[in-house]
Amino acid sequence: MLVNTRGFNLTELILTLFIIATLVTLAIPGLRSLINEIRVTIIAHEVENALLLTRSEAIQRNQPVTMEAIAGNWINGWTIQTHDGLLIRSHDSYRRQLSSLCSITFKHLPYFTYGGNGRLRSKNSPQQSQNGTIFITSDNSQRQLILNLFGRIRHYHPANPADCLNRDADSHGYAAKP
Numbered sequence: 001m002l003v004n005t006r007g008f009n010l011t012e013l014i015l016t017l018f019i020i021a022t023l024v025t026l027a028i029p030g031l032r033s034l035i036n037e038i039r040v041t042i043i044a045h046e047v048e049n050a051l052l053l054t055r056s057e058a059i060q061r062n063q064p065v066t067m068e069a070i071a072g073n074w075i076n077g078w079t080i081q082t083h084d085g086l087l088i089r090s091h092d093s094y095r096r097q098l099s100s101l102c103s104i105t106f107k108h109l110p111y112f113t114y115g116g117n118g119r120l121r122s123k124n125s126p127q128q129s130q131n132g133t134i135f136i137t138s139d140n141s142q143r144q145l146i147l148n149l150f151g152r153i154r155h156y157h158p159a160n161p162a163d164c165l166n167r168d169a170d171s172h173g174y175a176a177k178p
Contacts, residue, residue: 036141044136044143047074047104048153050091051112054080055151057088058114066123068111074104106134112147120151 008016050067057080058065064083070076070093080088106112113130115121122128133156134145144156 033140036139040136040138040141040143043104044145044155046091047134047136048145048155050078050080050089051145051147051151051153053089054112055114055118057082058116059118062116064113064115064121064123066111066113072110074106074110104134104136106132114151118151119149120147 054065054067061082065080065088066083067078067080069078070090075093077091077093079090082088111123113121113123120130122130129149131147131149134147136143136145142158144158146154146156148154
């Protein structure tokens with residue numbers, strides 16, 4: 001007598017579902033961390049692009065152009081405007097995309113001003129230069145955008161997550177030695 005053995009029996013089906021559930025459970029924390037890394041990287045690139053736009057507009061117009069945080073907090077978004085107050089571009093908030101632990105900071109200043117020569121300048125004094133490090137952090141993902149006196153930007157992705165959280169970094173983004 002021939003027995004037709006097509007399909008799975010109940011034991012094989014339950015065992016397969018158990019293995020799949022176990023693998024998914026193990027993969028979820030790594031997936032969350034990967035998604036968070038991607039979000040922070042995207043934000044770092046958006047901030048960099050906004051700074052490059054601010055710098056190019058300042059050079060093109062040969063006058064100061066400022067990128068300023070909305071309501072004094074970079075997470076709320078920013079505006080780019082000329083010294084005369086002409087709005088060039090604005091950017092929306094990141095509050096929906098990131099956790100409450102996220103921060104974007106730059107010397108606790110809510111603005112960047114590029115002079116007509118493309119160099120970073122203080123908003124209040126065109127003769128005072130400005131440089132430093134922008135810290136973009138969210139949970140265990142960090143990026144630093146390091147701005148030099150000429151207004152150029154360099155990315156830094158710390159291997160140790162605590163490195164980016166060190167607010168005592170020098171103008172090049174490196175932590176001060178004890």
